[in-house]
Amino acid sequence: MNESSSWWKTGAPLGVAFAAGGAALVWAAMWYAPTERTMGDVQRIFYMHVPAAMNGALAFLVAAVAGIGYLVRRSERWDRVGRTAVELGTLWATIVLVTGPIWARSAWGAWWTWEPRLTTTLIAWLIFLGAILVRRIAGDPEQAARLASVIAIIGALDLPIVYKSVDWWRGNHPIVFGKGGGGLAPEMRTAFLVGALAVTLTHVVLFRLRYRLAQAEDRIVAAERLADEREGLR
Amino acid sequence: MRAWRQVVAILVADARREARTGEALMPMLVFALVVLVVSGFAFDLPALLADQRRRLVPGILWIAIAFAMLVGQARHLLADRDEDRASGLLCAPIDRTLLFGVKWLEGILLGIALQVVLIPLAVVFFDLDLGGAWLGLAAILLACTAALSALGTLLGSVVARLGRGEALLAILVLPAAAPVLIAGVKTTAVLLAGEPLASAAPWPAVALGTAVIYAAVGALLFESVLME
Amino acid sequence: MREPTGRRIRRVTDPLPALRLEGVSRRFGPVTALADIDLSVATGEAVLLLGHNGAGKSTLLRLAAGLVRPTAGRVTIGRAGGREVPSAARARIGYLGHRTFLHEHLTARENLELYASLYGRRDAAALAERWLARVGLERAAERVIRGFSRGMMQRLALARALIHDPQVLLLDEPASGLDPEGRRRLVEIVGEAHAAGGTLLVVSHDPALGLEIARRVVVLRRGRIVTDDRADSRSTADWALAAGGVAR
Numbered sequence: 001m002n003e004s005s006s007w008w009k010t011g012a013p014l015g016v017a018f019a020a021g022g023a024a025l026v027w028a029a030m031w032y033a034p035t036e037r038t039m040g041d042v043q044r045i046f047y048m049h050v051p052a053a054m055n056g057a058l059a060f061l062v063a064a065v066a067g068i069g070y071l072v073r074r075s076e077r078w079d080r081v082g083r084t085a086v087e088l089g090t091l092w093a094t095i096v097l098v099t100g101p102i103w104a105r106s107a108w109g110a111w112w113t114w115e116p117r118l119t120t121t122l123i124a125w126l127i128f129l130g131a132i133l134v135r136r137i138a139g140d141p142e143q144a145a146r147l148a149s150v151i152a153i154i155g156a157l158d159l160p161i162v163y164k165s166v167d168w169w170r171g172n173h174p175i176v177f178g179k180g181g182g183g184l185a186p187e188m189r190t191a192f193l194v195g196a197l198a199v200t201l202t203h204v205v206l207f208r209l210r211y212r213l214a215q216a217e218d219r220i221v222a223a224e225r226l227a228d229e230r231e232g233l234r
Numbered sequence: 235m236r237a238w239r240q241v242v243a244i245l246v247a248d249a250r251r252e253a254r255t256g257e258a259l260m261p262m263l264v265f266a267l268v269v270l271v272v273s274g275f276a277f278d279l280p281a282l283l284a285d286q287r288r289r290l291v292p293g294i295l296w297i298a299i300a301f302a303m304l305v306g307q308a309r310h311l312l313a314d315r316d317e318d319r320a321s322g323l324l325c326a327p328i329d330r331t332l333l334f335g336v337k338w339l340e341g342i343l344l345g346i347a348l349q350v351v352l353i354p355l356a357v358v359f360f361d362l363d364l365g366g367a368w369l370g371l372a373a374i375l376l377a378c379t380a381a382l383s384a385l386g387t388l389l390g391s392v393v394a395r396l397g398r399g400e401a402l403l404a405i406l407v408l409p410a411a412a413p414v415l416i417a418g419v420k421t422t423a424v425l426l427a428g429e430p431l432a433s434a435a436p437w438p439a440v441a442l443g444t445a446v447i448y449a450a451v452g453a454l455l456f457e458s459v460l461m462e
Numbered sequence: 463m464r465e466p467t468g469r470r471i472r473r474v475t476d477p478l479p480a481l482r483l484e485g486v487s488r489r490f491g492p493v494t495a496l497a498d499i500d501l502s503v504a505t506g507e508a509v510l511l512l513g514h515n516g517a518g519k520s521t522l523l524r525l526a527a528g529l530v531r532p533t534a535g536r537v538t539i540g541r542a543g544g545r546e547v548p549s550a551a552r553a554r555i556g557y558l559g560h561r562t563f564l565h566e567h568l569t570a571r572e573n574l575e576l577y578a579s580l581y582g583r584r585d586a587a588a589l590a591e592r593w594l595a596r597v598g599l600e601r602a603a604e605r606v607i608r609g610f611s612r613g614m615m616q617r618l619a620l621a622r623a624l625i626h627d628p629q630v631l632l633l634d635e636p637a638s639g640l641d642p643e644g645r646r647r648l649v650e651i652v653g654e655a656h657a658a659g660g661t662l663l664v665v666s667h668d669p670a671l672g673l674e675i676a677r678r679v680v681v682l683r684r685g686r687i688v689t690d691d692r693a694d695s696r697s698t699a700d701w702a703l704a705a706g707g708v709a710r
Contacts, residue, residue, distance in 0.1 A: 138396060
């Protein structure tokens with residue numbers, strides 16, 4: 001193994017990129033982007049909020065795909081992907097649920113509204129928290145993987161139904177892009193892209209770290225078992 | 235022909251067990267009744283006008299039904315853990331999708347048994363006037379119960395495999411069941427206001443749609459929950 | 463991890479075995495319960511499965527019964543095979559595991575009728591009657607089994623496992639909890655099923671029981687087959703030692 005590949009293996013390059021991305025996000029959101037006319041500085045939270053929401057949705061999608069993958073293939077690799085994605089999705093959803101109300105308080109005059117995206121994010125957060133809980137309660141790793149996969153699949157399938165239901169029930173989320181959206185100033189667009197890149201990069205770094213942790217967890221379980229066998233305890 | 239005999243055999247055995255122990259239905263009924271009574275205090279119902287009461291009653295009714303269903307299905311599915319009877323069913327030459335169908339049906343039957351008692355009690359406690367709404371009410375109750383039972387059967391089997399009860403089941407089912415609860419409450423409110431079922435659109439369709447989708451997902455995933 | 467060597471691994475290559483596992487592995491997460499098992503049991507053969515606690519005996523039986531899905535490999539019962547045991551093939555199997563699968567709030571008769579019907583038998587009532595007598599529970603037939611002793615439960619579980627007249631019997635510690643009379647009936651019933659052409663795969667801690675019936679012994683260690691030989695190649699005591707493995 002040569003020098004450069006071992007340096008790569010430490011994850012240091014990703015860490016450096018992560019730090020640079022974080023700095024770029026703060027700079028772009030706080031200084032580069034102009035202050036929004038009606039909402040003022042609070043609007044700057046958007047550069048964190050929206051990328052976090054996008055990455056959360058991505059993580060939950062990955063969790064469901066990994067769930068299907070595990071149930072079909074029963075391979076630990078899919079399980080580790082699922083374990084990682086569910087936890088990261090919950091993390092991003094938490095960030096969305098914290099930043100959203102801060103913005104909403106100033107924009108809509110209320111911390112919380114029962115509009116579809118907010119409500120669906122909350123429900124997603126609860127469902128995937130359930131998946132984490134099931135994993136913790138489960139007795140053996142196989143059962144944990146199987147049952148958590150089922151929850152992740154149901155969760156991902158259920159979310160569009162939840163979204164549509166809440167949309168029919170209530171609705172008023174600002175649409176920034178697409179039809180009905182006000183559009184963005186060019187500097188805002190750039191700042192948003194920087195934010196999206198930085199957050200996605202963070203997602204990749206965290207995913208890699210958590211996945212390796214999952215590998216270590218699995219190795220410990222296998223090693224403990226082997227040690228027991230050698231001691232004649234099994 | 236064989237499938238029919240298998241389904242009847244499971245239904246008869248579970249009905250006998252339920253008749254002898256009341257282990258699912260009794261806690262369901264008592265729990266739902268307690269929710270009704272506590273709601274009377276919590277929402278100070280006697281102090282409200284009939285019109286204000288009518289706005290609260292659908293929510294109270296659906297909280298009672300949803301939680302009682304969780305209690306009943308958790309008890310019912312947990313019972314199959316005793317002596318590992320769930321494995322006894324898996325050993326037999328029964329299609330696992332059919333097995334989900336039977337447990338789903340049993341959940342619906344428990345729900346109907348609950349509602350047959352609960353709705354008349356609610357009429358008495360909350361001074362409701364169902365008038366001509368009872369047929370529509372029966373329809374929306376059935377559709378929402380089918381949807382809740384599908385989620386309850388699949389996730390209840392997860393919870394039963396973990397040896398846990400209704401607390402974990404509530405955490406898993408209720409967020410996912412949000413569309414069903416919205417549909418149930420909205421439709422019930424429309425019906426109690428004396429309007430026809432059709433004016434509750436799209437909610438009756440949502441109830442029916444979720445019942446179909448959750449049952450299909452449940453049938454697909456059930457084997458994965460049960461099989462090691 | 464080195465396996466003891468020098469033991470002959472025999473592979474039966476019967477054209478149509480009653481039960482065949484090909485390259486079967488089962489992992490529970492990072493833990494391997496069965497590793498690359500090749501086992502073929504001929505129709506009418508009686509095999510005793512020995513090994514330590516956690517050697518994979520019970521997993522192997524549950525897998526053959528269709529309760530556990532292999533991570534890799536094929537399971538074949540008669541002609542039907544695949545990644546897991548097909549639904550129709552499960553009708554040919556009678557499985558008796560650690561748990562009885564019985565309903566404690568039903569009577570002994572109701573339990574047997576339920577399982578006869580689950581296996582699609584039309585004559586459930588007559589079968590229940592006959593099996594109650596065979597396991598000596600006719601006097602307790604109408605009692606809810608909640609109050610049964612461990613021995614009575616095991617007798618009823620034996621009847622439950624055999625009521626549909628299976629061709630392949632998978633018995634996991636069938637004598638556990640049985641009184642001497644129950645054990646006598648067990649040996650008699652299993653012997654009759656075997657004499658009628660039934661195939662047996664029996665797990666037992668107690669080689670004496672299995673060796674009354676089995677002609678072939680397979681020893682599992684850490685999820686692998688380490689010995690596969692004729693039952694009369696060793697004494698009962700030697701088999702007990704072979705099963706014990708590290709206990710020298």
